[in-house]
Amino acid sequence: xxxxxxxxxxxxxxxxxxxxxxxxxxxxxxxxxxxxxxxxxxxxxxxxxxxxxxxxxxxxxxxxxxxxxxxxxxxxxxxxxxxxxxxxxxxxxxxxxxxxxxxxxxxxxxxxxxxxxxxxxxxxxxxxxxxxxxxxxxxxxxxxxxxxxxxxxxxxxxxxxxxxxxxxxxxxxxxxxxxxxxxxxxxxxxxxxxxxxxxxxxxxxxxxxxxxxxxxxxxxxxxxxxxxxxxxxxxxxxxxxxxxxxxxxxxxxxxxxxxxxxxxxxxxxxxxxxxxxxxxxxxxxxxxxxxxxxxxxxxxxxxxxxxxxxxxxxxxxxxxxxxxxxxxxxxxxxxxxxxxxxxxxxxxxxxxxxxxxxxxxxxxxxxxxxxxxxxxxxxxxxxxxxxxxxxxxxxxxxxxxxxxxxxxxxxxxxxxxxxxxxxx
Amino acid sequence: xxxxxxxxxxxxxxxxxxxxxxxxxxxxxxxxxxxxxxxxxxxxxxxxxxxxxxxxxxxxxxxxxxxxxxxxxxxxxxxxxxxxxxxxxxxxxxxxxxxxxxxxxxxxxxxxxxxxxxxxxxxxxxxxxxxxxxxxxxxxxxxxxxxxxxxxxxxxxxxxxxxxxxxxxxxxxxxxxxxxxxxxxxxxxxxxxxxxxxxxxxxxxxxxxxxxxxxxxxxxxxxxxxxxxxxxxxxxxxxxxxxxxxxxxxxxxxxxxxxxxxxxxxxxxxxxxxxxxxxxxxxxxxxxxxxxxxxxxxxxxxxxxxxxxxxxxxxxxxxxxxxxxxxxxxxxxxxxxxxxxxxxxxxxxxxxxxxxxxxxxxxxxxxxxxxxxxxxxxxxxxxxxxxxxxxxxxxxxxxxxxxxxxxxxxxxxxxxxxxxxxxx
Numbered sequence: 060x061x062x063x064x065x066x067x068x069x070x071x072x073x074x075x076x077x078x079x080x081x082x083x084x085x086x087x088x089x090x091x092x093x094x095x096x097x098x099x100x101x102x103x104x105x106x107x108x109x110x111x112x113x114x115x116x117x118x119x120x121x122x123x124x125x126x127x128x129x130x131x132x133x134x135x136x137x138x139x140x141x142x143x144x145x146x147x148x149x150x151x152x153x154x155x156x157x158x159x160x161x162x163x164x165x166x167x168x169x170x171x172x173x174x175x176x177x178x179x180x181x182x183x184x185x186x187x188x189x190x191x192x193x194x195x196x197x198x199x200x201x202x203x204x205x206x207x208x209x210x211x212x213x214x215x216x217x218x219x220x221x222x223x224x225x226x227x228x229x230x231x232x233x234x235x236x237x238x239x240x241x242x243x244x245x246x247x248x249x250x251x252x253x254x255x256x257x258x259x260x261x262x263x264x265x266x267x268x269x270x271x272x273x274x275x276x277x278x279x280x281x282x283x284x285x286x287x288x289x290x291x292x293x294x295x296x297x298x299x300x301x302x303x304x305x306x307x308x309x310x311x312x313x314x315x316x317x318x319x320x321x322x323x324x325x326x327x328x329x330x331x332x333x334x335x336x337x338x339x340x341x342x343x344x345x346x347x348x349x350x351x352x353x354x355x356x357x358x359x360x361x362x363x364x365x366x367x368x369x370x371x372x373x374x375x376x377x378x379x380x381x382x383x384x385x386x387x388x389x390x391x392x393x394x395x396x397x398x399x400x401x402x403x404x405x406x407x408x409x410x411x412x413x414x415x416x417x418x419x420x421x422x423x424x425x426x427x428x429x430x431x432x433x434x435x436x437x438x439x440x441x442x443x444x445x446x447x448x449x450x451x452x453x454x455x456x457x458x459x460x461x462x463x464x465x466x467x468x469x470x471x472x473x474x475x476x477x478x479x480x481x482x483x
Numbered sequence: 484x485x486x487x488x489x490x491x492x493x494x495x496x497x498x499x500x501x502x503x504x505x506x507x508x509x510x511x512x513x514x515x516x517x518x519x520x521x522x523x524x525x526x527x528x529x530x531x532x533x534x535x536x537x538x539x540x541x542x543x544x545x546x547x548x549x550x551x552x553x554x555x556x557x558x559x560x561x562x563x564x565x566x567x568x569x570x571x572x573x574x575x576x577x578x579x580x581x582x583x584x585x586x587x588x589x590x591x592x593x594x595x596x597x598x599x600x601x602x603x604x605x606x607x608x609x610x611x612x613x614x615x616x617x618x619x620x621x622x623x624x625x626x627x628x629x630x631x632x633x634x635x636x637x638x639x640x641x642x643x644x645x646x647x648x649x650x651x652x653x654x655x656x657x658x659x660x661x662x663x664x665x666x667x668x669x670x671x672x673x674x675x676x677x678x679x680x681x682x683x684x685x686x687x688x689x690x691x692x693x694x695x696x697x698x699x700x701x702x703x704x705x706x707x708x709x710x711x712x713x714x715x716x717x718x719x720x721x722x723x724x725x726x727x728x729x730x731x732x733x734x735x736x737x738x739x740x741x742x743x744x745x746x747x748x749x750x751x752x753x754x755x756x757x758x759x760x761x762x763x764x765x766x767x768x769x770x771x772x773x774x775x776x777x778x779x780x781x782x783x784x785x786x787x788x789x790x791x792x793x794x795x796x797x798x799x800x801x802x803x804x805x806x807x808x809x810x811x812x813x814x815x816x817x818x819x820x821x822x823x824x825x826x827x828x829x830x831x832x833x834x835x836x837x838x839x840x841x842x843x844x845x846x847x848x849x850x851x852x853x854x855x856x857x858x859x860x861x862x863x864x865x866x867x868x869x870x871x872x873x874x875x876x877x878x879x880x881x882x883x884x885x886x887x888x889x890x891x892x893x894x895x896x897x898x899x900x901x902x903x904x905x906x907x
Contacts, residue, residue, distance in 0.1 A: 217735065
């Protein structure tokens with residue numbers, strides 16, 4: 060484990076005990092600076108400008124072309140490779156630990172390098188090339204199967220043999236804080252003989268975690284279980300917004316399309332796989348059936364990360380409607396990436412793969428309103444006395460995620476999105 | 484119609500009568516020049532370097548930044564907008580028509596600007612952002628429905644109400660001439676109780692036409708039937724390679740994934756929508772049922788373009804296994820793009836949308852081996868005495884396409900791809 064992960068490290072920057080961003084995290088993101096952009100990290104509530112750090116000599120010896128650190132997206136930075144980006148993470152750890160005075164004592168540099176997080180605009184961190192959404196939580200797939208197919212045979216025959224996935228729309232992935240307009244589209248009302256057109260009536264979130272590909276492959280090449288982690292740069296929270304009524308009518312036989320492509324939201328900070336190492340946890344047993352050899356998992360490749368979803372009405376009190384955990388995944392990220400490329404499909408830096416809805420075993424841990432309200436039959440009571448079967452106009456959905464161990468909390472911050480009424 | 488389309492125009496460059504590239508075509512592509520790239524067009528068998536044309540003053544007054552014309556991809560050129568790119572097409576038409584001597588009489592410029600097509604490497608013309616594959620040929624959807632579902636109710640309930648489509652993999656779209664390695668993957672043999680892993684046994688082509696988005700939209704914005712053509716820059720031939728056995732096992736419930744993502748091939752020249760104007764043809768009646776108003780088609784939006792598929796064994800004689808036509812589409816490109824964005828999904832310059840397999844009403848016009856061999860029950864006899872149910876190792880599949888009217892033939896050239904054996 061990197062020395063940047065040492066739980067005893069403290070920073071000379073203030074880090075509140077409930078902060079997601081102690082000195083052990085050092086995630087990467089982008090913020091707007093004038094007409095340009097800056098690669099950044101965050102400790103406590105201070106956003107740290109990596110371009111300014113490099114310009115002022117604090118990355119001496121790391122040999123990083125500073126044009127990379129004023130890019131609009133992290134892709135070029137990630138393309139430097141883990142060896143280098145991990146050194147950047149360690150250098151930042153050294154500069155900001157409580158025993159290092161070099162930058163702390165230089166007020167001019169500090170002013171140029173640090174900005175309170177409330178004072179900067181965090182922008183879309185990644186130029187997403189291709190985006191793939193998996194369907195890898197067993198409880199979620201089972202819930203959906205029970206609701207829409209046969210409760211006795213909820214899982215489809217292929218589900219336990221491969222991580223089912225599909226290609227999603229990359230262009231409509233947006234950063235946390237971006238408003239989402241309720242989509243319009245075709246729906247087939249129950250009992251009707253022809254479809255109708257109008258605003259989605261069953262708008263839902265899906266609680267997911269996404270990972271960003273950090274190392275490309277060539278067409279024809281396959282990633283395997285042993286080298287998959289080298290290709291994973293880091294993780295984000297991911298809200299796979301879903302229009303259930305549009306999806307239901309359109310998705311046979313070729314899968315989700317307009318029911319998903321109106322928007323997906325991600326958190327602004329990419330938390331590196333290295334920062335999450337302390338939260339590595341047991342993977343579920345896979346022996347009934349055993350996966351084919353290329354998917355065989357013989358290590359702990361799940362992560363114990365608490366995941367929470369709040370619905371916040373406009374000017375109202377929010378409610379936590381879901382408490383789940385990333386450890387509930389049946390298929391892990393390495394299996395997903397190995398399967399994804401077993402046919403020779405190439406991946407590029409900045410590609411994004413999302414987990415699929417992460418549901419736990421109980422209703423309180425279900426990762427979508429479809430499951431929480433069980434197709435609308437069990438509405439959720441809100442603090443203001445209203446109920447929710449799905450998401451209302453002007454509701455904001457907030458997903459948070461963090462791990463905690465040895466007194467250190469490593470988090471993602473949040474991904475939030477407010478639903479605006481459909482356009483006239 | 485543009486004066487560049489005038490069927491009476493002749494070029495001072497030699498154009499054989501069966502050439503796809505008379506002076507009325509002027510498609511756009513990219514070729515490799517030293518360590519860089521050049522935006523190009525073609526007349527007859529001469530590739531024309533647009534960077535050199537501009538540098539030598541032949542685009543005077545068009546005000547085009549020459550860095551755009553040495554890009555690796557056409558995206559920046561297309562982003563100039565149709566108004567400008569159509570002026571480029573017209574200027575090229577003027578320069579190369581038989582009555583214009585300016586360039587013809589300047590040997591030095593001619594040498595710098597022209598290269599025989601056999602002497603240059605045509606490269607991937609577009610950096611594809613998002614790729615969407617539709618399923619818009621009624622005969623194809625009916626054939627698939629008859630084979631795998633109910634022959635009496637071959638079309639699924641949504642098919643006549645909307646252009647069914649799904650997101651595809653952009654990273655693995657390659658240019659004509661790129662070898663394709665037979666993919667490996669999971670398959671469930673008939674009668675087996677668990678899947679096996681190995682090379683695809685049922686490798687297929689799908690005859691499709693793709694269009695390239697030429698004008699972007701913002702998230703939340705929708706394209707409509709009246710302005711859809713403004714967003715279509717041009718068309719390519721598209722081979723949507725398909726691994727039928729992998730697809731069959733994986734695709735429920737979220738659609739095609741690894742059965743498609745190992746490769747798709749496109750032709751190197753993007754033929755502009757404007758060049759295809761003479762081949763505009765009647766769209767099919769859509770009144771049983773009528774589509775919802777946002778999809779209503781009241782113009783001729785199909786195109787009469789002959790499409791042919793040849794299978795060519797290694798060192799053997801080829802056979803044309805399919806003669807189809809782009810006019811067979813039930814849903815046209817404008818309907819596809821309108822539907823695609825009706826939920827607010829944004830599109831970008833360089834996005835690609837493919838038609839889905841284009842089958843005509845008879846076996847000889849079916850656009851895939853799945854249909855031609857009717858699931859392998861009716862093999863095709865090859866000239867060397869062998870048979871094909873699907874595509875063999877070392878076979879090359881060649882798709883060609885062209886329209887003919889008033890003595891003018893406007894074509895796409897070809898998209899070809901050779902199947903290499905699966906990796907050990």
